[in-house]
Amino acid sequence: MEALLGKTLEELQEVALRVGLQKFAGKQLAQWLYVRRVTSFDEMTNISLKGREALKASYTIGRHAPVREAVSVDGTRKYLFAVGEQFIESVYIPEEDRATLCVSTQAGCKMGCRFCMTGTLGFHGHLSAADILNQIFCFDDLTNVVFMGEGEPMDNIDNVLRSLEILTAEYGCAWSPKRITVSTVGIPAMKRFLDESECHLAVSLHNPFAAERAAIMPAEKMMSINDVVALLKQYDWSHQRRVSFEYICWHGVNDTIVHAKQLLHLLKGLNCRVNLIRFHEGVDRDFPASDEKQMEWFRDYLTDNHLTTTIRRSRGEDILAACGMLVNALNTN
Numbered sequence: 001m002e003a004l005l006g007k008t009l010e011e012l013q014e015v016a017l018r019v020g021l022q023k024f025a026g027k028q029l030a031q032w033l034y035v036r037r038v039t040s041f042d043e044m045t046n047i048s049l050k051g052r053e054a055l056k057a058s059y060t061i062g063r064h065a066p067v068r069e070a071v072s073v074d075g076t077r078k079y080l081f082a083v084g085e086q087f088i089e090s091v092y093i094p095e096e097d098r099a100t101l102c103v104s105t106q107a108g109c110k111m112g113c114r115f116c117m118t119g120t121l122g123f124h125g126h127l128s129a130a131d132i133l134n135q136i137f138c139f140d141d142l143t144n145v146v147f148m149g150e151g152e153p154m155d156n157i158d159n160v161l162r163s164l165e166i167l168t169a170e171y172g173c174a175w176s177p178k179r180i181t182v183s184t185v186g187i188p189a190m191k192r193f194l195d196e197s198e199c200h201l202a203v204s205l206h207n208p209f210a211a212e213r214a215a216i217m218p219a220e221k222m223m224s225i226n227d228v229v230a231l232l233k234q235y236d237w238s239h240q241r242r243v244s245f246e247y248i249c250w251h252g253v254n255d256t257i258v259h260a261k262q263l264l265h266l267l268k269g270l271n272c273r274v275n276l277i278r279f280h281e282g283v284d285r286d287f288p289a290s291d292e293k294q295m296e297w298f299r300d301y302l303t304d305n306h307l308t309t310t311i312r313r314s315r316g317e318d319i320l321a322a323c324g325m326l327v328n329a330l331n332t333n
């Protein structure tokens, strides 16, 4: 049966008419789904009993709880959700003054980044807007959501844009788009995200030289990092909306002075920030992580040359919840 979760106001109004309710019941449905976040039709007390029965006969709500949970020593929590035959993961990251959820947009991923454990899973399907929103609605204290879990969000752009609309629309959760960041390796569909959403963007950069980047990120062949940056330069990043670049540091691979200089050259004139990420070794791949001192040098070099750069703190490493570690390990526990 079709889920109501993930439907826009207009679609909920159509559902209302289809089951014999008035059009205005569409707005009531949106309230129950997106504001009150009910998990059953019986809770929709301002919808007639007959209306609720008619809804039950044709639709589900689309909500389901995670099937497993793992808690890290640093408080990070990883959740496993069943989506059809597949399993996907979300990571809840509590901090002093905020709580962030990292959500998945696909089961597995097609992009095949060589350093990423999720990439080794292969692709097993797109998540619907209901599957994306369900991950978020399982937590009622979130201040931020990042679309950085399993999958390439721009490769599932329709469902991602639909979930962003519901999170930010007045009839939906009415969140500020500033609370949401969507990541990408940089593929052509990102233009739709730039045009149709106001949420922040995080680009997985990892190497400023196109040829070197192509060797670790096959998506470079779909859209070169030079074209990604050229596209971003056409948009306004000087007000509320932000763009950042994720940069995993590997010893001798992308943390040299040559790379720092090229990075400055590539991003010149773009109002952005670079986040350096410590690589999690132990993955069965031949990428040596940069040491802390080299990362600090790299950060200082970029910062001294007016490119805002930070070293991002890593969370949840012990439960395989950190960047590039989502491999549904919970599933095999």
Ligand code: SF4
Binding pocket: 109, 110, 111, 112, 113, 116, 117, 118, 119, 120, 149, 150, 151, 152, 185, 204, 324
């Ligand atoms: S890093 Fe992101 S885009 Fe690349 S394979 Fe992993 S999940 Fe996919």
